[in-house]
Amino acid sequence: MTNKYYEFFCPVKVIAGKAALEHIPFELTGLAAKRPMIVTDKGVRAAGLLDPVIAACEESGLEIVSIYDDVPPDSSTTVVRDIATVYRKEKCDSIIAVGGGSAIDTGKAVNILVSEGGDDIAKYSGAGILKHPLKPFFVVPTTAGTGSEVTSVAVITDEKKGVKLPFTSSFLLPNAAIIDPRMTLTLPPHITAATAMDAMTHAVEAFTCMAKNPLSDAYATAAIKKVSQSLLSVMDNPKDENGRLELAQASTMAGIAFSNSMVGLVHSLGHATGAICHLPHGLCMSLYLPYVLEFNIESIREPLGELLLYLEGPEVYSATPAARRAEASISAIRKLRDALHKRCELPRTLKETGKVLESQLEAIAEMALDDGSIMFNPREVTKEDALSVLRRAWA
Amino acid sequence: MLVKRLQPMISHARRSYVELMFQVMGRALQAISEVDEQTRNETRALPEGFLFEMQVMPNGPKLIVEHTGDGKLHFHGDSAPRPVDLSIQFKHMAHAFLVLSFQEKTSVAFANDRMLVDGDVSYAVRMTRVLNRLESFILPKLVAQRAVKEYPANLHLPEKLISGARIYLKVATNFVETVRA
Numbered sequence A: 001m002t003n004k005y006y007e008f009f010c011p012v013k014v015i016a017g018k019a020a021l022e023h024i025p026f027e028l029t030g031l032a033a034k035r036p037m038i039v040t041d042k043g044v045r046a047a048g049l050l051d052p053v054i055a056a057c058e059e060s061g062l063e064i065v066s067i068y069d070d071v072p073p074d075s076s077t078t079v080v081r082d083i084a085t086v087y088r089k090e091k092c093d094s095i096i097a098v099g100g101g102s103a104i105d106t107g108k109a110v111n112i113l114v115s116e117g118g119d120d121i122a123k124y125s126g127a128g129i130l131k132h133p134l135k136p137f138f139v140v141p142t143t144a145g146t147g148s149e150v151t152s153v154a155v156i157t158d159e160k161k162g163v164k165l166p167f168t169s170s171f172l173l174p175n176a177a178i179i180d181p182r183m184t185l186t187l188p189p190h191i192t193a194a195t196a197m198d199a200m201t202h203a204v205e206a207f208t209c210m211a212k213n214p215l216s217d218a219y220a221t222a223a224i225k226k227v228s229q230s231l232l233s234v235m236d237n238p239k240d241e242n243g244r245l246e247l248a249q250a251s252t253m254a255g256i257a258f259s260n261s262m263v264g265l266v267h268s269l270g271h272a273t274g275a276i277c278h279l280p281h282g283l284c285m286s287l288y289l290p291y292v293l294e295f296n297i298e299s300i301r302e303p304l305g306e307l308l309l310y311l312e313g314p315e316v317y318s319a320t321p322a323a324r325r326a327e328a329s330i331s332a333i334r335k336l337r338d339a340l341h342k343r344c345e346l347p348r349t350l351k352e353t354g355k356v357l358e359s360q361l362e363a364i365a366e367m368a369l370d371d372g373s374i375m376f377n378p379r380e381v382t383k384e385d386a387l388s389v390l391r392r393a394w395a
Numbered sequence B: 001m002l003v004k005r006l007q008p009m010i011s012h013a014r015r016s017y018v019e020l021m022f023q024v025m026g027r028a029l030q031a032i033s034e035v036d037e038q039t040r041n042e043t044r045a046l047p048e049g050f051l052f053e054m055q056v057m058p059n060g061p062k063l064i065v066e067h068t069g070d071g072k073l074h075f076h077g078d079s080a081p082r083p084v085d086l087s088i089q090f091k092h093m094a095h096a097f098l099v100l101s102f103q104e105k106t107s108v109a110f111a112n113d114r115m116l117v118d119g120d121v122s123y124a125v126r127m128t129r130v131l132n133r134l135e136s137f138i139l140p141k142l143v144a145q146r147a148v149k150e151y152p153a154n155l156h157l158p159e160k161l162i163s164g165a166r167i168y169l170k171v172a173t174n175f176v177e178t179v180r181a
């Protein structure tokens, strides 16, 4: 499994901690940006999360020129074009995306249009099309899970053709990611749980899949430790600012890990399930993680065993014989899922979701085999393999 | 000093080897798609007329195959009749050599950033599985284990011997045909 060669890249400035938002004006000025536009969604605005961002800027004499707050959960080419039109009309010179995966992806796509010109975002779809840096772009995540603030990918739906357009370029990476605990304080329990399990899965897959490397390993293990230590205490005490910050940082660190070493079968199955049964991504991750690890176990015994240290701490790790650690890591993840189920009824099986039919498993397996992330899974996966994992995850 | 003198020879040998392997693989892809049902199950999902290319960047050797329908692949040599639909590109001749001399698994090469995919990733995933299947068919088991992530459990010896021989045979006749043409 050792890789003799790897690449690692993350040029995003991370601005994290107490009063992080107040650094935005200074950072914008440093990039000669004076007329920022905020891209966000209605939920973020309704939760009052824009107020501290706007206040932080106004206090420094920096005016937010325009706010677009109508990003849908699945952003589309039309939305991107509309926002780009407003950006140009208002003569903005930079973008601040405030939100979860969709708002961030939309911000990335808008940045392509306003930097490269034109109205047709589809033209820039694919890998390596962009050849120049884009406009100043900041991201303020309001969920702790996707890690989109440190990935060079955006996915936008082309409604007319009914396809999802992928965009990949290191120029999509924001100049800075601002991690402020105020932004995740009001996340409802089941979203806190599901998004944290997404971050956990990013880290576990980054650490156990084929493209793992020493640098991404360091980020992955640190992220797993933070989620393991903080998730349940945040579930019990949602206003715990320190715990919230730990989860937000874990999400960013897991994002850095997986964007450099990719993910595997949990994501292949999760993407397919999301597309077919419309289950939230984080929930799918939580559903499949232990079953996929069981499927992969003989190929990943060593790294998975190592994770026990970060999942359960040094006492449990040292008390567990080396030969049992991989299984113990899976048990630790199951235990965490049980605890989350107790606290917010986060489903642990496909049946518990009430939104998946047993007759759909075949289609999910079929679709998962076409997912790009399956290439990096440590074990080769046939359709029968995928189906057997799905059946185990069923009930 | 020695390195300086040897380098052009190594580069030349590497290039020749990669060119030859692309020829062999192209013909073998065509052959395997005619004799192996499991390969056809994968390739059938490709659109008809779909052009697949493997190339060494920036202008190195190429392999182009076309899906002509019902899972059958046709080898086009190194020139495509029209723009290709999916391209897997090695970043350097040295990386192509690592993979094509079976020192680095195809999946590992992807994981190690040795190659780029230009086109629909789901088709790339499919073609990687076809390449794995091909490698386990035409190579001795020991080498094949190094080349693919997992040696298929359902590839029994007689099947492998027979099909492997048939593929070699087909590759050979195809070579002869080319020489004659």
Ligand SMILES: [Fe+2]
Binding pocket: A146, A198, A201, A202, A267, A281, A285
């Ligand atoms: Fe994810």
